[in-house]
Amino acid sequence: MAEDEKRDKTELQMMKELVDELYNFRDCYFETHSVEEAGRKQSDVAREIEKTLKKLEEKEDNFQDTAEFLLQKGRCLNVAPDFSAVAEVCLSRAVKLEPGLVDGWNTLGEQYWKKGDLIGAKNCFTGALQQSKNKVSLRNLSMVLRQLPAADSDAHSKQVLESVDMARQAVQLDVTDGTSWYILGNAYVSLFFTCGQNPQLSQQALSAYAQSEKVERAASCYPELHFNRSTLFQYEEMFGSALGGYSRAAALDPGWEEPPEREKQLLEYLKKVTELIQNKGKVKARRLRTMLSNLSTSALGPCSSPQFRSPTGRVGSLEPRTLTSLTHGLNSGVAAMGKVVFSLASEGRMAFTFGMVDSEEVCIVVMVYNTADSWGVLIGDTVVIPEPQVKRNSITHKDESFDFRSIRVDSPLLLIVNGKKQNVQSQIAASVSYKPQSE
Known part of the structure; x- marks a missing residue:
């Protein structure tokens, strides 16, 4: 009996090794294949x-009622990107037979x-963590928490914060x-866009992605890593x-339409x-001169007051x-002033973009972030930044x-348009889609 x-x-150990090789x-894949072969992956x-x-x-006849065999069959089918009803049956039976099977959960x-x-997914990962604290459950939970619908923005922010905490714990374990x-990088990207674009979070996301590539060669071949990092870039x-x-994400996953579309x-x-x-918004020379002729310091509005408080806190x-x-870089104590000659709301935009020309007829592009859909500036408006x-963009x-040169403005509330500050309704937090899942 002991021999058997x-x-x-x-x-069973050999079966586990076979399935591990499959995951590997x-x-x-790109450690043994070139990127040119990505279409075959x-x-x-x-x-x-x-x-x-x-x-x-x-071997199924001998092992069909063994939790470990059912687990390996379920794991094997789980390598495919889509849901498998057979895998669900195998894995459900495996955890019934052996409730402590963390890999099964x-x-x-x-x-x-x-x-x-x-x-259902969240319950499984939480259940696995009750059996034993492990990195796979923690990082899966981190991803699911970011995708779960929330009652309101406060509840969503709470989920995202919890998701960062789970991802941090997964990293600490290994x-x-x-x-x-x-996955920690993704959690930081989500937190960055959920909680007011704190530059520190963007740096933490980029550091986590860099660390991912540093500690694991295969990570630099995750198309989602390149895509999500580019969203931040x-x-x-x-x-x-x-x-x-x-471009790199598109090469690594030729079937994924979004990266080439974004590029x-x-x-x-x-x-x-x-x-x-270059063509100053195609505004005709005579019209441009007329527009600029009424550009005066009165347009500075509140900026000309000795009590004016700048975005940096300077009074x-x-x-x-x-x-x-x-x-x-930052031009402290001064203001740029000009007339709007074009505006652009491109597809998949992150910023409301407009061009303005100053009294010397020099044109610069201005990118304004976190604008409400209803907010914008019109050709001929006077804008003070x-x-x-x-x-300088090269x-x-x-x-x-x-x-070209550009000016970045993090919120429309920082602008003075036609001598007036903008109202609170002109601002809304940017929301950007990124690929949340590593599967």
């Missing part, structure tokens, strides 16, 4: 699943998730796990890095912006400056190059 038990144990084939993985499943099913949770049953670092106006990341949109946006700056009136005299944050991507 020993043999069964050895066979999927997750480390899905069919290659499907073929490996078939081969592994066949080997498992050869985790894999069952992933199946519920693929099926769209987020509550600091050498690239997937846990990557684009918001931070690191356009060259964003384009590079979208194309961003390129079109940059083309449009540079063209409009005192601001001195109007021409666009050419502005330095890169207190303490402008100026940036971008080369594939065969295209762009070079």
Whole structure:
């Protein structure tokens, strides 16, 4: 009897190793294949699943009522991106037979998730954590919490904060796990866009992604990592890095439509912006002179008051400056002033973009974040930007190059339009879609 038990144990261990190899084939595909072969990954993985499943099913008669066998069969089917009813049955039976089977609960949770049953998935991951604290349950819970519907924005913020905490705990359990670092990066991206775009959170997200690639070579081949990081890069106006990341995500997963779409949109946006700056929004010379003739310091409005409090907290009136005299970075104590000559609300926009021309007929592009859909400026409006944050953009991507200066404004509330401050309704927190799941 002991001999039989020993043999069964050895066979089950071999099955587990077979399935582990299958996961390794999927997750480390690009360590043995070139990026040019990315289009074959899905069919290659499907073929490996078939081969592994066949080997498992050869032993099914002896082990069909064994929790460990049911777990490995469920895990094997779980490698596929879609829900499998057979996997759900196997895994449900496995955890009934052996309620302490943490891997069983985790894999069952992933199946519920693929099926769209987020509550069921959450219960499985929570159940697994009650058996034992483990990184897989923690990071899966982190992802599910960000996707669960919330009653209101406060409840959603609470879920996102909890999700960051779960991802942090997963990293603490194993600091050498690239997937846990990557999921922590995603949690920070979500927190960044949920809780008022604190630059510190954006840095924490980028650090987590970098750490993910550092500790695990396969992580640099996660298309979602490049896509999500590019979403952040684009918001931070690191356009060259964003384009590079979208392009890399598209190469790693040719079947995923969003990365090439985002890359194309961003390129079109940059083309449009540079063209409009060069031709000053196509405003005719005579009309432009007429517009600029009534540009006067009275448009400074509240900025001319000695009590004016700048976005940086400085108190005192601001001195109007021409666009050419502005330095890169923050221009303290001064204001940029001009007439709007074009505006742009591009597809998938993150910023309301407009161009303004100053008294010297110099044109610059202004990118305003967190604007309500109803907010905008019209051609001919006078805009004053207190303490402008100026940036030189020099971008080369594939065969295209762009070079222009821009001003970043984090909220429409910071602008003075036609001598007036903007009302609170003009601002809304930016929401940006990123790929939340690592599966």
